[in-house]
Amino acid sequence: MTHPGGVYNPPRSVLDLYTPRFVKGKGIEKVGLCPICIEPFDRGGEKKKLWLAMKFSAFNYHMQYAHGICAATGRPFSPPTAFRIIPRQNPGKKEKVRIQQGKCHKCNKWVAVEGIKDMESKVKELHWWKHAAACHQESNLPGECDYFENDHVLATLLPLKTKQEAKE
Template sequence: GGNYNPPRSMLDLYTPRFVKGKGVEKVGLCPICVEPIERGGENKKIWLAMKFSAFNYHMQYAHGISASTGKPFSPPVAFQITSRPNPGKNEKSEIQQGKCHKCTKWVAIEGIKDMESKVSWKHAAACHQDSWLEGETDYFEQDTIYSTFLALERSSCV
């Protein structure tokens, strides 16, 4: 279900391709989760509220996709393990940190609890803006769908 919502470009990973509802009821279908597992998705239809930023938070923190560019955030350029003084019960005594390519700060890339966390993407959303690592361009699945998109994009520019 839903209505087609054209992306900014064919290779925009952020914009929901389908939306339904209006105003506070408007939801968007996650374009990453809906993809088949073999293309990096979860083969699930996940509808998220557009008005209250649920879609934005999901795309940034679950998938690491920038709302402003439609592209993935750059990963950390280096990693280190740091000890945590006085960890609480059920908390990690060490956490992994990643070095930001833009501000060069060491940022936690996992939370202190023993569960999956996307805290480095929270930093990336605030810090990176339109910044990427030099040469970073290969974040698409190089398959027939991608090749078709590129051919269509080239033919529309002629």
């Protein structure tokens, strides 16, 4: 892969999915490269250089609501622990008569995981990620793991992680 431009920006850990690895500019002009969009398609990316403003939360918004990556942990938001579909009271015109909810491991509440409008949203998980961003903080479901592609990239990164942890 060719150098994407900008300067190297060290992540919190080698497995940090949030921090941009490359940034350009300073102050309010500073932009960061989305570390997920740049990945090839077979690793879940879009092979696309997407530079986003670090100030005014454009970068934060993209990572949390386009990829579901938590800013606090650098990991994916935990999914609901259960799903249910319930009828809605007095649905308006062009609104769903039933809605799907997901159960949150942190607050134990049932949260709508879809919009009430009778159409598909562009990012299906958006409602859940918005709840997770506001509720989960640094909490993940216990035992959650395995969200990395088990490939040569992970095989290269894991020894670095052990080295990094040994230094701390």
